[in-house]
Amino acid sequence: MIQDFATLLEEYNPLLSRIASSYEANTHLQQELLQEISLAVWQALSRFKGDSSVKTYIVRIAHNRAVNHVAYHAKQPKSDSYCEVSSPLASSTRSVEASTQQKNQLERLLQAVRELSIQNKQIVTMSMEGLSYQEIAEVCGISVSNVGVILNRAKKTLMEKVQDDR
Amino acid sequence: MTDNNDPLRDLWQQQEVVKFDLAKLKKQWRKIRYKQYFYILLDLAPVLAMPFLLWFFYSEVERLVFISLVVICIIGTGFSAYVIWLRRFTFQAKFESTSNYLTSIARQYKQNIKIAQAAKYSTIAIPPIFIVMYGGFYLADTFEWERLLRKVLYSGLVLAISLPIMWIWASRRIDKFRTELIKLEEQMK
Numbered sequence: 001m002i003q004d005f006a007t008l009l010e011e012y013n014p015l016l017s018r019i020a021s022s023y024e025a026n027t028h029l030q031q032e033l034l035q036e037i038s039l040a041v042w043q044a045l046s047r048f049k050g051d052s053s054v055k056t057y058i059v060r061i062a063h064n065r066a067v068n069h070v071a072y073h074a075k076q077p078k079s080d081s082y083c084e085v086s087s088p089l090a091s092s093t094r095s096v097e098a099s100t101q102q103k104n105q106l107e108r109l110l111q112a113v114r115e116l117s118i119q120n121k122q123i124v125t126m127s128m129e130g131l132s133y134q135e136i137a138e139v140c141g142i143s144v145s146n147v148g149v150i151l152n153r154a155k156k157t158l159m160e161k162v163q164d165d166r
Numbered sequence: 167m168t169d170n171n172d173p174l175r176d177l178w179q180q181q182e183v184v185k186f187d188l189a190k191l192k193k194q195w196r197k198i199r200y201k202q203y204f205y206i207l208l209d210l211a212p213v214l215a216m217p218f219l220l221w222f223f224y225s226e227v228e229r230l231v232f233i234s235l236v237v238i239c240i241i242g243t244g245f246s247a248y249v250i251w252l253r254r255f256t257f258q259a260k261f262e263s264t265s266n267y268l269t270s271i272a273r274q275y276k277q278n279i280k281i282a283q284a285a286k287y288s289t290i291a292i293p294p295i296f297i298v299m300y301g302g303f304y305l306a307d308t309f310e311w312e313r314l315l316r317k318v319l320y321s322g323l324v325l326a327i328s329l330p331i332m333w334i335w336a337s338r339r340i341d342k343f344r345t346e347l348i349k350l351e352e353q354m355k
Binding site: 006009013014016017018020021027030031034035038039042043067068070102105106109110118125127128129130155158159162 | 174175178179181187190268271350
């Protein structure tokens with residue numbers, strides 16, 4: 001049985017937020033996309049038949065909604081941002097230098113993910129959200145072996161970009 | 167089959183989290199529901215009103231005027247049916263795999279372009295229909311000359327204002343959907 005909508009959204013908020021950030025660089029647009037995704041998930045939950053896990057179902061809805069959003073908005077980064085964010089990095093006790101390095105790496109990772117094609121982006125983000133090859137294949141409508149090939153190639157490229165300090 | 171010691175995954179999970187606004191979400195949800203009801207009403211209202219209007223006017227107007235109304239209703243129903251046919255993909259399930267979903271969105275954009283084109287070019291078709299209709303009224307001597315002239319003048323005024331607005335609106339929609347289609351196709355590469 002599906003939990004209460006608000007509780008469910010609260011639980012998947014971080015995952016949905018990360019999906020939104022893989023499509024939009026600007027914080028304001030991320031917030032807008034997150035709202036759209038959450039709304040789409042809300043609408044879709046009543047049709048959930050239990051064919052897959054709730055997580056897989058939500059991820060699929062989120063990506064489908066994000067694809068629509070990107071088609072509507074030009075990807076021009078804006079400098080303004082006003083929305084509320086919570087940062088796991090802020091609470092970290094690491095040195096400022098290590099924290100800055102990690103932030104830079106994360107920035108490069110996000111930038112690289114945003115540059116991927118829709119399918120590759122979807123596969124990579126789902127993998128980083130802990131979905132199995134089988135689940136990813138089901139969401140994307142491709143074979144499990146294909147998921148493996150695409151994921152390995154994409155991760156190699158991402159790793160190179162993340163480690164590139166120039 | 168997932169890799170639990172994936173450095174990319176660890177880095178990915180360190181992202182800042184944007185929080186959604188539940189109050190805003192509830193408001194959006196209600197707005198969407200009202201909009202859906204409104205569009206259904208908008209689609210159905212003319213179709214449902216037509217038989218009643220014809221029935222009402224049957225004994226009130228001249229035979230030729232009534233025939234003209236029937237012709238306009240038939241053309242209107244045909245146009246509505248065409249638009250509903252083009253909109254059919256909107257009602258299909260959106261919870262399929264993303265590759266199928268992308269194809270269906272692209273297809274929907276193409277259909278939206280066609281709907282906007284149909285609306286745009288119907289503005290060209292409307293004046294000849296009115297000319298033929300009033301020409302028929304004139305030839306059949308349906309109305310007195312002054313009354314006919316008044317009707318032509320009022321109809322002409324309404325058309326002169328509404329048709330250019332409809333043309334511009336439809337043209338903008340065509341441009342909007344074309345841009346969205348191009349962006350989507352770029353994303354799909």
